Every structure is written in C-alpha cells, then in structure tokens.
Amino acid sequence: MRALYCEEGDLSLRLDYPQPQPRPGEALLRLRMAGICGTDLALTRGYKDGVSLVLGHEYVADVISAPGHESWVGQRVVGEINTACGHCARCSRGLVTHCAERRVLGILDWDGALADTFLSPVANLYPVPANVSDEQAVFTEPLAAAYAVLRDMPSDAGERMVLFGDGRLGQLIARVLAAEGFDPLLVGRHAAKLAVAAAAGIRTQLVSSAAEIRSHAEYDVAIDATGSAQAINDILACLRPRGVLILKTTSAQTTRLDLAAVVVNELRIIGSRCGPFPQALAALAAGKVDPRPLISARYPLAQAEQAMRVAAQAESLKVLVIP
Ligand SMILES: [Zn+2]
Ligand SMILES: [Zn+2]
Incomplete structure (x- = not known):
C-alpha cells in the first residue's frame, strides 16, 4: 500500500x-x-x-x-x-x-x-x-485541540482574550472561543489569513513587529498559537498581572523565557495539547463551528x-x- x-x-x-x-x-x-x-x-x-x-x-x-x-x-x-x-x-x-x-x-x-x-x-x-x-x-482532532484551550483555562481567568497566530490552529481556537460566547482578538502577520477569520465574525489585527505585539496590554488571557517560540516574551508583556498564558505551540526551536516577568507579574503559564473529541464532534454536528x-x-x-x-x-x- x-x-x-x-x-x-x-x-x-x-x-x-x-x-x-x-x-x-x-x-x-x-x-x-x-x-x-x-x-x-x-x-x-x-x-x-x-x-x-x-x-x-x-x-x-x-x-x-x-x-x-x-x-x-x-x-x-x-x-x-x-x-x-x-x-x-x-x-x-x-x-x-x-x-x-x-x-x-x-x-x-x-x-x-x-x-x-x-x-x-x-x-x-x-x-x-x-x-x-x-x-x-x-x-475533529485539531478542533478538539482548540477546545482544550477552554478545558485548560482557569475558571477565574477573565474574558479579555487575545490570540496570537493566524494559522490553522489559531483559526480554530478563535472559532471555538467565538462559538462559546467569547470575543477574542486574533492577532497575526498574514492579511489573507486574518480575512478568513474576519469573515467568520472574529475581530482581527495585523501586526508586523514585536513592538506592535507588545502594544496589546492588560489582557486576562493570551493564547500562543504562533507555531514559533520567538514571540513568547512579547506575548507575556500583553498580560495583566495574574493573567493567563496558554501555550499551544509545539516547536522544534528553544527559546529564552523572561521568568522575572512571570514572577513579578504573578503570571500563570499553561501548556495545552490534545482535547476532547466529543465536544469537537458535537460542535461540528450542531454547526457551531464550521x-x-x-x-x-x-x-x-x-x-x-x-x-x-x-x-x-x-x-x-x-x-x-x-x-
Ligand atoms: Zn495536528
Ligand atoms: Zn498508561
């Protein structure tokens, strides 16, 4: 075969x-x-x-x-x-x-x-x-991974959400968050991909530099689906004190994390991988996520x-x- x-x-x-x-x-x-x-x-x-x-x-x-x-x-x-x-x-x-x-x-x-x-x-x-x-x-499998973000989010995380990465997984996470009643901002580097998300009613913003990423501030939740480890310190800078960072990227690269910023701001960092198939299949069957x-x-x-x-x-x- x-x-x-x-x-x-x-x-x-x-x-x-x-x-x-x-x-x-x-x-x-x-x-x-x-x-x-x-x-x-x-x-x-x-x-x-x-x-x-x-x-x-x-x-x-x-x-x-x-x-x-x-x-x-x-x-x-x-x-x-x-x-x-x-x-x-x-x-x-x-x-x-x-x-x-x-x-x-x-x-x-x-x-x-x-x-x-x-x-x-x-x-x-x-x-x-x-x-x-x-x-x-x-x-179903990547949609379940997108639902894992909601499963893994602490219940007191708050509702101001910013999502980095306009690729495959970021697109699905944005749709899941919107379908479940949140209003995330999807930040990415590709205008055409952001347009696909915008057509599904998702707020989007095009950025081209680290400074632009850092200009987003005081979010309750930041989600990294960039597929790259490079922007992680800029994404951390977008969180309010005691904010939550959810990591969805599995990357071959290693990176340096600014741990002092994590401690001083009492940030919570959560790794998130595979998710619930029943929820993903139910969302597809009900037409909640297309x-x-x-x-x-x-x-x-x-x-x-x-x-x-x-x-x-x-x-x-x-x-x-x-x-
Ligand atoms: Zn996959
Ligand atoms: Zn076992």
Whole structure:
C-alpha cells in the first residue's frame, strides 16, 4: 500500500509499504481523508529526534476490520491519537493522554494516517454523525485541540482574550472561543489569513513587529498559537498581572523565557495539547463551528509529498489528502 513515510526528517511516498494487521483491540482503517498540520511539518524539520514512521494524525476513515469488535466494521470514524496502556500510574490517575508508555498516531512510535490503511486502538474511535461531512470530520482532532484551550483555562481567568497566530490552529481556537460566547482578538502577520477569520465574525489585527505585539496590554488571557517560540516574551508583556498564558505551540526551536516577568507579574503559564473529541464532534454536528473555510487545497495520496510542500507555504491553511 501507499504511505507517506518520514525517515528522520526525510519524506517519501512509499508505494510498497506493508499493510498493517490489527491485533485484538485494534481496528484496521481505510483512509477517507487526512489533514496536514503544523506538527507533521515540524516532524520533517526535526521536532523530535530520530522519528521514523508514517505521518498523519488528523483523519476520517472507514473501519475495515476490528477483531473482537465487529460492530465497528463499516463505521465512518475519527480517532484520538494517544494510545494508553490503561494500567501505569498516569493512566490510573486518569491522565490517559499522558500515559508513560504512550504512542501517538503519526507522531511517536505508531504509524499514522497518511496511508491507504492504518491502525488505531478501537478505544480511540468515535463514530462520525451522519450530518457531518468528511471535510468537516477531518478537522475533529485539531478542533478538539482548540477546545482544550477552554478545558485548560482557569475558571477565574477573565474574558479579555487575545490570540496570537493566524494559522490553522489559531483559526480554530478563535472559532471555538467565538462559538462559546467569547470575543477574542486574533492577532497575526498574514492579511489573507486574518480575512478568513474576519469573515467568520472574529475581530482581527495585523501586526508586523514585536513592538506592535507588545502594544496589546492588560489582557486576562493570551493564547500562543504562533507555531514559533520567538514571540513568547512579547506575548507575556500583553498580560495583566495574574493573567493567563496558554501555550499551544509545539516547536522544534528553544527559546529564552523572561521568568522575572512571570514572577513579578504573578503570571500563570499553561501548556495545552490534545482535547476532547466529543465536544469537537458535537460542535461540528450542531454547526457551531464550521472549519471548511480553512481548506486551502486538496491532493490525492499519490501527491502527498506535494501536499506537504504546499502546507508548508506561509499562505496555506489546511491542506487535505484524499486517497
Ligand atoms: Zn495536528
Ligand atoms: Zn498508561
């Protein structure tokens, strides 16, 4: 079968990759549609050392087989990406997405979805409601990551929110915040991308320098979805004392954080990664969030390498791969 393989950063479409065989508790899935995200691009740039696997963790697929779980066969599904052992100390405490033994679809020790077929633990799957199209369902994983911002926000955080980053994830977070009754300001560097958000009724502001970022002040909550570690001290400067910074960027870069500013202003910094699938699917089914305006391009799996190149261009939002 075909599979987009990343070998320590080198990308190639393999045409004779062995089809995986599901073990008990796993499902064999046939890809309907996959989305390319910043994490896929970061993996090809060395975000994690020595990663060699099939990429892809945003998908909608059909269940072909599921030994011991035959009722799933034929269902159209999306799936969570972290595997959990179910018995380590973290799993026992409910931290299943942080399982000490975890593997992560298309990211860590588990072949991903940018292939004709791939495996998922059955426990990670969710049926897609009939009224949610493939082009909506393929956004479930990043939309869940966007909902994680609300899950991870302290209840006393306040409502003045500024969101940095007009890319894929920033766009989804802005839509989630707006859908849930907030009025965030989305700050970015790309006029065309900000226009996509503005068309969804989101307040936007174009900036081109650190000084312009720092001109935003006294926010209760700042969210970093810039995809880069560079602006983090400027973003910190936008918060009121005891304000909350939520970090969504996973970057290959390291950065220097101004810790004195964190202590003096008693800021709260929260890392936020994967989020709740049920909430994301419900929002799609109810039409609360429509991610489809984010689709920049569609490519067949045979052109998956080209799809990755296009996804890496600054003007691209979501690039889909459709077998
Ligand atoms: Zn992703
Ligand atoms: Zn575990």
